[in-house]
Amino acid sequence: MSSLARSPLYALLLAAGAVFFAAGVLAPLGSIVVQALFPHGSFSTSALEAALGTARVWELLGRTVLLGAVTSAIAGLVGVAYAWLLARTDLPLRELWRALGLAPIVIPPLLLSIAWSGWMPWLEGLWANAFVFSLAYTPIVILLASRAFEQIDGERLDAARLLGGERAALRISLGLAWPQIAIALLLVFVFTTSDFAVPDYIAAMQSVERQQLSFNVYAGEIFAWIKLGTRYAEGAAASLPLAAIIFLALALVVRQLRRIEVATVGSGFRGGPPVRLGAWLPVALLGMLAYLALAFFLPIVRFVSEMQHVNPLLRAMGLFPDGSPDQNLAPAFLQSLKLSASGATVAVLASLAFAHFAARRRKTLWLDLLWITPLAFPGIAYGIGMVGFYSTHVELFRPIRNGSAALIINLAGHFLPFAYFAIQGAVRRTEREQEEAALVCGASPTAVFTHISIPLLARGLVAGWLLCFLFAMREIDSFALLSYGESTIMRRIYEFIHRGRSPEIAAGCLVLIFFIAVPLALHALLGKKKVEVL
Amino acid sequence: MSALEIEALRLAEGRTAILDGLDLRVAPREYLAILGPSGCGKTTLLRAIAGLVRPSEGRIVLDGEVLCDGQRGTHLPPERRAVGFVFQHQALWPHLDARATLRFALRHGARLRGRAAEQRIDELLADVQLAHCAAKAPxxxxxxxxxxxxxxxxxxxxxxxxLLDEPLGPLDANLRRDLEELLHALHQKLGLVTLHVTHDRDEAFHGNGRAAILRAGRVLQVGTRAEFLAHPADPFVSSFLGTT
Structure with a gap:
């Protein structure tokens, strides 16, 4: 066989990936199903009946799906328009607008909701949640759609222009970019429907009377079973319908991923001429600035203004001697950074060989569907699975469940799909012949893997790591159930904000945004020195 | 005595036979063009010789060494076949410059390192008239x-x-001519058995060499241009070469 699977290192990585997948994905997810179906050690539908037997549950599910759909629609409209302006028009300072368009990704949705509830304390209901989520997730649409628009061959657009002018070219552009746009919309749907912290916070900010009418979502319902008496079986059972819906959305993502046509080496690719905005330029700039103001600048301004002074910032960083231990967030920041970096590293290492294997073989759709499954379970459900499995009576698991290892497994397992698909995308963009050429040169499969494959995949590895890191730094839902997770910065902010606003919270939010932004900014800067692609 | 002997080679993708009982013999130092329409199995034949695909049946013997034998289950991995392969789209490594590319190939393929490797790199770059590009990335x-x-x-x-898989394909006419001359000069100098896949008839019969015509995974005929003109094996050969 000419495959790299003959390499001992490759085989070792496959084995390590499989072991981690079993421990970090199959075990917690299996535990959710077992808890739901075997609540007292034997098969019983009691948990399912208790969790799903009321009309309220299905109403919440419908409401959550509606929130996901509305958010995807708003993020889609704003994101696709922004991406088209970036990729296909003569917009001045294009790179600046691109960086600004992606900047809101560094603000976790919970922090956006904190900022906006400061600007507009009356925020509530479906539209308030959709507003926050769409601001937070529009960068995903901008990123994927702009890349798709840029990959369209100019000749294809010229052919459309000859038939029906710019309008025809735009329609063709949208059609060609549709797989990536669809992926972005589905991801927005998935992230929105999985979240419980934002709707929970927005509801909690209302007066007691208004809270009765507040907009609860399904993930909150799962948490309620735990909060109201640690009923893990019912919580696990409640998570199954939402997981099924999200899995369906993710399966569509996988299907679309396989449809993406990548501009390949030697294809004679050339980008099309940009569309002249002319008199529409001020309108376009105004629209882009409006989005950036809502999603990035105003939230930052809010935190800066609430901080009032630099002292809270120094206290948050543990640099101010008279700060109380409660105000010193430095240990929580360090804990979050350590856990997120470790989780991302584990996820990348566990995914590397599997992603390569799946991209180089045929009939691996099943593998893709398997590896995307963790994202189908909302964070809170994942936490139930982790607690369920690692709190069993097996002595081997005791050190895991009582330490940061459980959190690292949780983060790496839950966000594994980001690493897997980022690496797989990078493998698909490289030619199989580049590896074959090295084999024919006489290099061993291990030498090919280490000297050719991994350097060619470097950008995918970095992108996968950054995505895992980004989502790990934001993670809050599953940590609500893992006791050690209380020490993370998102948990600290979440707890403090429910007690009221303070300069220290604003400072903590700013520092968190900074820590998320730094690796992404470094990547953006260093990424400019691109690996040459023929 | 043949340098390369291929017997009854079969390879299928799903239910489609790509190589369907292909036989071919190539003499020592011979430069043989492989000619045929798209999808006839030209590239797959080269990949099978290189060990990049595994035929289900048949044998490939190079200089008396069995590279592959479907019946006995023998399949020498590509890195142990001592085969040179020029890919259709080059398959160069974008993260390595010319010198680093050759250093990698020498280190792994010829176990050459250090000064000896650097000296060999200079020779190779000179052989292909690329000394000025040593520090350039692809x-x-x-x-x-x-x-x-x-x-x-x-x-x-x-x-x-x-093994040359359409090596002149993506180039313009002047470059094609230069590179064609280079390939034949290298062949003269090194005396390597060379298989040159092409769909261009003029390229195939350069210097009155021999060519093999493939169709549907089989070799229909092997010969010089004159032999094809005088005795085409069947109407397809005549029509493919434009002699009817």
Missing amino acids: GQMSGGERQRLSIARALARAPRIL
């Missing part, structure tokens, strides 16, 4: 330069056979 080279680097890489491990 992305900084012209199409012709990239193809020359691809040829140098194929020659680095001192192969027993050189």
Whole structure:
């Protein structure tokens, strides 16, 4: 066989990936199903009946799906328009607008909701949640759609222009970019429907009377079973319908991923001429600035203004001697950074060989569907699975469940799909012949893997790591159930904000945004020195 | 005595036979063109000789060594076949410049390191007239330069056979002529058995060499242009070569 699977290192990585997948994905997810179906050690539908037997549950599910759909629609409209302006028009300072368009990704949705509830304390209901989520997730649409628009061959657009002018070219552009746009919309749907912290916070900010009418979502319902008496079986059972819906959305993502046509080496690719905005330029700039103001600048301004002074910032960083231990967030920041970096590293290492294997073989759709499954379970459900499995009576698991290892497994397992698909995308963009050429040169499969494959995949590895890191730094839902997770910065902010606003919270939010932004900014800067692609 | 012997080679993808009982014999030092329509199995034949695909049946013997034998389950991995391969789209490594590319090939294919390797790199670059590009990455080279680097890489491990998969395909007319001359000059100098896949008839019969015509995974006829003109094996050969 000419495959790299003959390499001992490759085989070792496959084995390590499989072991981690079993421990970090199959075990917690299996535990959710077992808890739901075997609540007292034997098969019983009691948990399912208790969790799903009321009309309220299905109403919440419908409401959550509606929130996901509305958010995807708003993020889609704003994101696709922004991406088209970036990729296909003569917009001045294009790179600046691109960086600004992606900047809101560094603000976790919970922090956006904190900022906006400061600007507009009356925020509530479906539209308030959709507003926050769409601001937070529009960068995903901008990123994927702009890349798709840029990959369209100019000749294809010229052919459309000859038939029906710019309008025809735009329609063709949208059609060609549709797989990536669809992926972005589905991801927005998935992230929105999985979240419980934002709707929970927005509801909690209302007066007691208004809270009765507040907009609860399904993930909150799962948490309620735990909060109201640690009923893990019912919580696990409640998570199954939402997981099924999200899995369906993710399966569509996988299907679309396989449809993406990548501009390949030697294809004679050339980008099309940009569309002249002319008199529409001020309108376009105004629209882009409006989005950036809502999603990035105003939230930052809010935190800066609430901080009032630099002292809270120094206290948050543990640099101010008279700060109380409660105000010193430095240990929580360090804990979050350590856990997120470790989780991302584990996820990348566990995914590397599997992603390569799946991209180089045929009939691996099943593998893709398997590896995307963790994202189908909302964070809170994942936490139930982790607690369920690692709190069993097996002595081997005791050190895991009582330490940061459980959190690292949780983060790496839950966000594994980001690493897997980022690496797989990078493998698909490289030619199989580049590896074959090295084999024919006489290099061993291990030498090919280490000297050719991994350097060619470097950008995918970095992108996968950054995505895992980004989502790990934001993670809050599953940590609500893992006791050690209380020490993370998102948990600290979440707890403090429910007690009221303070300069220290604003400072903590700013520092968190900074820590998320730094690796992404470094990547953006260093990424400019691109690996040459023929 | 043949340098390369291929007997009853079969390879299928799903239910489609790509190579369907292909037989071919190539003499020592011979430069043989492989000619045929798209999808006839030309590239797959080269990939099977290189060990990049595994035929289900048949044998490939190079210089008396069995590279592959479907009946006995023998399949020598590509890195142990001492084959030079010039890929259709070059398959160069964008993160390595010309010198690093050849250093990698020499280190792994010829176990050459240090000063000996550097000296050999200089020779190889000179052989393909690429000395001025030693520090350039593939992305900084012209199409012709990239193809020359691809040829140098194929020659680095001192192969027993050189496999060229449409090496002139992506180049313009002038570059094609230059590179064609280079390939034949290298063949004269090194005396390597060379298989040159092409769909261009003029390219195939350069210098009155022999060509093999493939169709549907089989060799229909092997011969010189004159032999094809005088005795075409069947109407397809005549029509493909435009002699009817």
